[in-house]
Amino acid sequence: MPTDATPNHMKSFLTYAAAFEVAYESDDWKVIDDLLTDNISWVVEGVDEPIGGVFFRRESVISAMRSSCNAFDRRFDVRVPAATETPVVIPGGVYFPFTVTYQHPGLPDTSLRGLEWDFFVDGKLALHREIILNADEVLEFVRVHDDQLRPRKP
Amino acid sequence: MSNTAQKYLRVSAGFTERVRHCAAERWTSPSPCLGWTAADVAEHVIEVHRAQLVAIGADIQTDPAESILHRWTKTTDRFLAAMNDAELAAKLITGPLGTVAFKQLAGSIVLHDLLVHTWDIAVVTDQCTELDNDAVSVALERMRPMSAFIRGPGMFGPEVTPPEHADVQIQFLCFVGRSPHSPRSL
Numbered sequence: 430m431p432t433d434a435t436p437n438h439m440k441s442f443l444t445y446a447a448a449f450e451v452a453y454e455s456d457d458w459k460v461i462d463d464l465l466t467d468n469i470s471w472v473v474e475g476v477d478e479p480i481g482g483v484f485f486r487r488e489s490v491i492s493a494m495r496s497s498c499n500a501f502d503r504r505f506d507v508r509v510p511a512a513t514e515t516p517v518v519i520p521g522g523v524y525f526p527f528t529v530t531y532q533h534p535g536l537p538d539t540s541l542r543g544l545e546w547d548f549f550v551d552g553k554l555a556l557h558r559e560i561i562l563n564a565d566e567v568l569e570f571v572r573v574h575d576d577q578l579r580p581r582k583p
Numbered sequence: 584m585s586n587t588a589q590k591y592l593r594v595s596a597g598f599t600e601r602v603r604h605c606a607a608e609r610w611t612s613p614s615p616c617l618g619w620t621a622a623d624v625a626e627h628v629i630e631v632h633r634a635q636l637v638a639i640g641a642d643i644q645t646d647p648a649e650s651i652l653h654r655w656t657k658t659t660d661r662f663l664a665a666m667n668d669a670e671l672a673a674k675l676i677t678g679p680l681g682t683v684a685f686k687q688l689a690g691s692i693v694l695h696d697l698l699v700h701t702w703d704i705a706v707v708t709d710q711c712t713e714l715d716n717d718a719v720s721v722a723l724e725r726m727r728p729m730s731a732f733i734r735g736p737g738m739f740g741p742e743v744t745p746p747e748h749a750d751v752q753i754q755f756l757c758f759v760g761r762s763p764h765s766p767r768s769l
Contacts, residue, residue, distance in 0.1 A: 435673065435684045517728055520691045521681025524728035546731070548681030555681055560731065 441549040442516065442523040453498055453508070458491045465490060466553045473497070475543070475561035476568070490557075499582035504571070505531035506579075513542075522548035522556075533578060539570045587690035588666040594697050594718050595659045598628065601704040602652050609708040610651070615761050616703060617740070624703050625651045631696055632658045639674040639685045641665045662689065680732065695722040699739075699759050714752055723755040734760070 448461045471490040473481035479496040502508050509530040516525035523546070530540045542563050548556040571578065584592070602625060610622040619627070629651075636642045636658075643661045645654040665671040665685065672686035698718055705712045726733065733739045740760030745753050756763045 435687065436675065436682050438681065519725070519728050520683045520687055521678070544731070546728075548679075550677050550682045556679065558731070 436549065436552065438522050438547075438549050439516065439518050441552045441554070442547050444552075445547065445554050449494075450510075452494075453502070456495075458495055461494075462487070462491065464553055466550055466555045469554055470556045472556075472558045473561065474559065476564035481559075481561060481564075501571070502529075502531070503582055504578040504580075505533045507532035519546070522546060533574075536574055536577060539567055541567050584667055585672075585686070587686060587694075588663060590715075590718055590721075591666060591689060591694055591697075592663060593715050594694055594701065595663065597715060598697055598701045598704070599652075599656060599659065601701055601708065601710050602655055604710055605704065605708045612707045614703045614707050616700075621704055621707050622651060624700050625655065628697060628700050629655055629658050631693060632662050635676065635685060635688055635693060636661060636665060638676040639665065639671050641671055662693075665689075691725060694718070695726055698722055699756075699761075702756060702761070714755075716751065719752050719755045723751060723758060726758065730758075 445461065445464045448464055452458045452460045465487045467487055468485070469487055469490050471484040471493060473483075475481060479493070479500040481497070482493060484490045484493040509532070510527060511530070512525040512527050514526050516523050524544070526542075526544050528540045528542050530538050532538050540563075541561060543559055543561045545560075546556070546558045547554055605621065610620060610625075612621050613619075614621050614624045616624055616627075629645075633642060641661065643657060645657055647654075666689050672684070672689075674685045675682050676685060676688060677683075698714055702712055702714055704710070730742070734741060743757040743760060743762050745757040749757065753763050
C-alpha cells in the first residue's frame with residue numbers, strides 16, 4: 430500500500446518560523462541555513478532595500494535577512510511578530526496576514542502590517558513573498574523618532 | 584472515490600456539457616479571457632490537465648485532429664482515473680510555488696481553473712452559466728489567499744468589485760476578474 434507522502438507545509442513553516450526567531454535573537458543565521466533551498470527566492474514588496482527587496486539563492490537571502498533586521502528591527506528594544514489570522518495551508522505552502530509590533534522605551538508602539546506567503550520544496554523554504562502594507566507610516570515613525578531609537582547596525 | 588474526486592467529477596461534468604453543446608460556429612467567439620476564443624479556453628483547460636498528468640508520468644496521447652470534445656473527455660477521464668489511483672494521486676509535483684501532491688493540485692488549482700472556464704465557455708456560447716454552488720464557495724475561500732499569485736498576463740485579471748448583495752457565484756466571478764454583467768468587455 431502506498432504511503433501518503435503529502436508534504437506537511439504547516440510543519441515546515443512552523444519549523445522555519447521558530448528558527449528565524451532563534452536566528453534573530455542570537456544573530457546566528459546559520460540556524461536557518463538548512464531550512465532554505467539553495468535556489469530560494471526572497472521577495473519583500475512595499476518597502477525598499479535594505480528592509481525589503483528581491484534576493485535569490487541562500488547566501489544572498491540570509492545576508493538580506495540580516496541586513497533588514499539590522500536596518501530596522503534592531504533599532505527597537507522589543508519586536509513582537511504575530512499572525513493576525515490563523516495561517517492557512519495553500520497549494521505548496523502557507524499564507525497568513527501578520528503584524529510586527531515594535532516597542533521602545535519612551536515611544537508609543539508602532540506596527541508593520543503585511544501579508545506573507547511561504548512555499549516549500551522537500552520541507553525547505555523555496556519562495557518567501559511578503560507585501561508590507563503600511564511601510565510609509567512606519568518609516569515616518571522612524572524618521573520622527575530617529576534620535577531616540579538605537580543606532581542602525583551595519 | 585474521495586470527496587475531492589467526487590467534486591472534480593461534478594465540475595468536470597459541467598464543463599463537458601458546455602463543450603458538448605457548443606455549436607461549431609461558436610468556438611471562434613471571443614471569450615472573457617483577453618485575446619482568447621472559446622476554443623482557446625477549452626484548449627487551455629486541456630493543456631492544464633495534461634501538464635499535471637505529464638508531471639506524474641500519466642499523460643495520454645491525443646490526436647490534435649480530434650474534436651475538442653473528444654480530446655477533453657479522454658483527458659478528463661484520465662485525470663479522474665489518476666485521482667482515484669492512490670499511487671498516482673500521492674505523487675508530488677514541484678513547481679515555483681513549492682511541492683504539491685497531485686491530488687491536492689487536482690482538488691485546488693486545477694479544479695478552480697476548470698470552474699472559471701466552465702463559466703467562460705457558457706457565457707460566450709449562450710449556455711447555462713450556473714456553476715456548482717458548493718464548488719464555487721470552496722473555490723472562492725481557497726483562492727483568496729492566493730490572490731497575489733493568480734493575476735497577470737496569461738492568468739486572471741484584476742479583481743472586480745462585486746455589486747452589493749452579490750451571490751457567491753457573482754463574488755467568485757468578480758474575484759477572478761470577470762464582470763458578470765458585461766463579460767465580453769474584459
